[in-house]
Amino acid sequence: MALITSFDPWRNKLCSCPAKYSLSAYTGCNHGCLYCYASSYIKDFGRPREKKDFLKILSREIKKIPPGSIITIANSSDPYLNLEKKIKLTRQALEILKNYDLKINLVTKSSLVLRDLDLLKNMKKILIAISLTCLDQKLARKLEPRTPSPQERLKTLKSLSAYLPVVVRLDPLVYPLNTENLESLIKQIKSSGAKQIITSTYKIKPDNFKRMVSTFRQHQNLWQALYLEKGERKNNYIYLPEKLRKDLISRVKKLALAENLGFSSCREGFNQLNTALCDGSSFF
Numbered sequence: 001m002a003l004i005t006s007f008d009p010w011r012n013k014l015c016s017c018p019a020k021y022s023l024s025a026y027t028g029c030n031h032g033c034l035y036c037y038a039s040s041y042i043k044d045f046g047r048p049r050e051k052k053d054f055l056k057i058l059s060r061e062i063k064k065i066p067p068g069s070i071i072t073i074a075n076s077s078d079p080y081l082n083l084e085k086k087i088k089l090t091r092q093a094l095e096i097l098k099n100y101d102l103k104i105n106l107v108t109k110s111s112l113v114l115r116d117l118d119l120l121k122n123m124k125k126i127l128i129a130i131s132l133t134c135l136d137q138k139l140a141r142k143l144e145p146r147t148p149s150p151q152e153r154l155k156t157l158k159s160l161s162a163y164l165p166v167v168v169r170l171d172p173l174v175y176p177l178n179t180e181n182l183e184s185l186i187k188q189i190k191s192s193g194a195k196q197i198i199t200s201t202y203k204i205k206p207d208n209f210k211r212m213v214s215t216f217r218q219h220q221n222l223w224q225a226l227y228l229e230k231g232e233r234k235n236n237y238i239y240l241p242e243k244l245r246k247d248l249i250s251r252v253k254k255l256a257l258a259e260n261l262g263f264s265s266c267r268e269g270f271n272q273l274n275t276a277l278c279d280g281s282s283f284f
């Protein structure tokens with residue numbers, strides 16, 4: 001199928017997600033996150049555009065998806081981009097999907113998702129994942145320049161969680177930028193109504209590393225030593241050394257469990273630390 005694709009066509013050995021599909025109305029993204037991985041494999045990534053004949057193709061392909069399947073919206077874009085305000089393709093896609101026996105996992109950083117609360121509340125199986133990296137507005141402005149502030153995302157989370165299951169992707173952990181003060185972040189995530197925290201560490205791709213070091217010059221030497229000299233290469237990404245990753249992930253787990261939140265890490269190889277399915281789908 002051209003539009004609804006297998007979530008992990010490359011069969012990444014580190015991925016422990018249940019089998020699922022991926023769907024996006026848009027190609028590219030306007031949020032400008034420095035650490036973005038999708039920008040390395042999508043042309044003109046910072047110029048988001050709608051997919052041609054999206055609704056027509058979706059209506060055709062959705063009939064072939066087995067009942068009960070999970071569809072994630074979206075993995076290499078945000079379903080609530082600026083474009084969505086006007087052309088509402090994500091909303092129209094949800095209107096189609098609600099007529100099928102499917103589990104829908106919406107992943108977003110945008111408060112625009114609240115516009116569709118009326119519709120989301122009436123969907124049979126829906127899970128929202130809000131991505132959040134820190135509480136510090138200045139840091140967030142540099143790391144994710146065109147996204148809603150952390151406080152706005154927490155408010156969005158609170159409004160959604162009154163009606164729907166919501167998990168948080170505390171993702172990525174960029175050592176040492178956002179790996180301090182995790183306690184207050186996780187407490188606020190809990191008090192805003194999330195059910196689970198999903199986390200992973202930042203991985204280097206050549207283009208995201210260029211953006212990171214040009215913005216955070218003070219960490220260039222440290223990152224070069226940790227990633228390029230001591231790090232691990234896996235599936236075309238460069239990871240932090242295993243011990244440091246495990247320490248960071250374990251710290252998040254401890255804080256999550258202290259708040260009675262579900263916990264999982266994503267594509268780190270530490271599945272034994274997970275207390276819930278790695279993508280939050282335990283909460284459908």
Ligand code: SF4
Pocket residue numbers: 029030031032033035036037038039075076077078109
């Ligand atoms: S929201 Fe996601 S897809 Fe968009 S720039 Fe940020 S990381 Fe990339």
